[in-house]
Amino acid sequence: MQNAYGNHSGSSRAHGVARGLGWFSIALGVAEVAAPRALTRALGMDGQESLVRAYGLREIATGSAILRSENPAPWVWGRVAGDALDLATLGAGYRNQNPQQQRNLGLALAAVAGVTAADVWCARALSNGAGQQARLPMRDYRDRSGFPRPPAEMRGAARHLSIPRDMRAPEALQPYRAG
Amino acid sequence: MRALCWHGKNDIRYEQVPDPVIEHPRDAIVRVTSCAICGSDLHLYDGFMPGMKSGDIMGHEFMGEIVDVGPGINGKVKVGDRVVVPFTIICGECEQCRRGNFSVCERTNRNKHIADKVFGHSTAGLYGYTHLTGGYPGGQAEYVRVPYADVGPVKVPNGLSDEQVLFLGDIFPTGWQAVVQCDIEPTDTVAIWGAGPVGQFCVRSAILLGAQQVICIDRLPERLAMAEAGGAIPINFEKESVVERLNDLTNGKGPQKCIDAVGLEAHATATIDSMYDRAKQAMMLETDRPHVLREMIYVCRPAGTISVPGVYGGLLDKVPFGMVMNKGLTIRTGQTHVNRWTEDLLGLIEEGQIDPSFVITHRVPLERGPEMYQTFRDKHDGCIKVVLQP
Known part of the structure; x- marks a missing residue:
């Protein structure tokens, strides 16, 4: 019994975080697509609704890819790139705002920075973990038939056992045999 | 004694618990020599099944040696007998047991009043599987109290190893019953969703019962x-597309027999409908993820049969029942009527027609159970079946 479990724990945690980030991405994306006006008003970015919607679609696409992919590392790196874009967009809008909007923008910048840190950690852990897992030998079960002879020769070997009446297909659904 | 105990989602602990004692004249105490983690245990580990309490002993696949019996056993089993214990607890006397419908025994669920409310009518008591099914302590332990021990346990000959017979208590009969209730014809194509332990036994059972073509997804x-x-x-x-490939393999007609060996935790991110289910599950708007059921109903040949050994727990959304009706599906x-099948299956093992130990990928001491739950759940290290030794 090889003991590879220790190698898996860090990678497993990173995969768990990646799943969380995937769902977060989709939720944020849905909010941006569904209610861009609320966001632009709070951040003092009136007129930028189309941009927010586009960013929302990006979030949904990235989140879906993270959840669907066997190796989510490149997609989490994609999230890091998206974070940089978000920070740049928010930073550009920081000037010429009223105090309330500046406070909101500051909070948004802090939140995106926090998520960026999580994205970077997760992407690095996944990239390292993928390397470790690739070095693990793949288990080979091609000889695990459980039969004493090849499956083709075992076909029907238990047909002599009686099938209880209540387990049989209803009479009306039995193959029709004329005569 | 020591046992694996449930303490919440993702929290199984190896800890000291009180030794079991004879509580009823028909009880026996079994010293566990081998037990296993079942795929359905993962539904408890993942927190999808209601009715668990902190400290509950896990496990319903186990075997061992009888070390004590109550006065009502009447010699049906005796101290020193080697037995496999079916996961369904049966009385052997109620109307359902007399019909062979052991998994819906009318008397062994000691929390019948709860099950009656949840399911409409109670089903049998199960070991280590929530208080909805009686709250019986499970078999991932050094010792287990076995109620109705005069009718449930299956005696096994000493010439067969634990690993050859352990799975007679659940996954082998479960895979077998799933195929038997498809009533296999020699011209049948059987499609099996899920290549976990039950899926593996479905494959072997379908071959042994003579299906022309067996497919596993x-x-x-x-x-x-x-x-x-x-x-x-x-x-x-x-x-690849499951529907397209199945249709290719059946001249566009679809498989006559479809088996769901996946159950309520279908892979959450493989398809759009699975992701929809996962989101609804997170919002508590749905309890189970029925992607496999939807796909089976869609691809099954009209007048075909759908067999579901996979465990479902509650409420399922967007199940296309109109297709079921219009295609005339059965x-x-x-749950498995284990005792109905054990004699036949033990016979096949004794004849050497099958060695169920093929499915075991990990053998570890019981104390490593908590880490193996995670390994099995995450499908790491090629894990398919874990056997634990107390």
Whole structure:
């Protein structure tokens, strides 16, 4: 019994975080697509609704890819790139705002920075973990038939056992045999 | 004694618990020599099944030696007997038991009043599987109290190893019943969703019962390799369209018999409908993820049969029942009537027609159970079946 479990724990945690980030991405994306006006008003970015919607679609696409992919590392790196874009967009809008909007923008910048840190950690852990897992030998079960002879020769070997009446297909659904 | 105990989602602990004692004249105490983690234990580990309490002893696949019996056993089993204990607890006397419908025994669920409310009518008591099914302490322990020990346990000959007979208590009869209730014809194509332990036994059972073509659907290469070794044509649902491939393999007609060996935790991110289910599950708007059921109903040949050994727990959304009705499908479900099949299956093992130990990938001491739950759940290290030794 090889003991590879220790190698898996860090990678497993990173995969768990990646799943969380995937769902977060989709939720944020849905909010941006569904209610861009609320966001632009709070951040003092009136007129930028189309941009927010586009960013929302990006979030949904990235989140879906993270959840669907066997190796989510490149997609989490994609999230890091998206974070940089978000920070740049928010930073550009920081000037010429009223105090309330500046406070909101500051909070948004802090939140995106926090998520960026999580994205970077997760992407690095996944990239390292993928390397470790690739070095693990793949288990080979091609000889695990459980039969004493090849499956083709075992076909029907238990047909002599009686099938209880209540387990049989209803009479009306039995193959029709004329005569 | 020591046992694996549930303390919440993702929290199984190896800890000291009180020794079991004879509580009823028909009880026996079994010293566990081997036990296993079942795929359905993962539903408890993942927190999808209601009715668990902190400290509950896990496990319903176990075997061992009788070390004590109550006065009402009347010699049916005796101290020193080697037995496999079916996961369904049966009285052997109620109307359902007399009909052979052991998994819906009317008397062994000691929390019948709760089950009656939740399910309409109670089902049998189960070991280590929530208080909805009686709250009986499970078999991932050094010792277990076995109620109705005069009718439930299956005596096994000493010439067979634990690993050859352990799975008579659940997954072998479960895979067998799933196929038997399809009523296999020699011209049948049987499609099996899920290449976990039950799926593997479905594959072997379908071959032994003479299906013309057996197909197994999963995404993990090592599991598909094991299914292929048993005679199945593998389909990796992450690499190809299941519906297109099944139709290709059946001249566009679809498989006559479809078996769901996946259950309520279908892979959450493989398809759009699975992701929809996962989101609804997170919002508590749905309890189960029925992607496999939807796909089976869609692809099954009209007048075909759908057999469901996979465990479902509650409420399912967007199940296309109109297709079921219009295609005239027969749906067979249920927990396994284990004792109905054990004699036949033990016979096959004794004759050397099958060695169920093929499915074991990990053998570890009981104390390593908590880490093996995670390994099995995460499908790491090629894990398909874990056997634990107290």
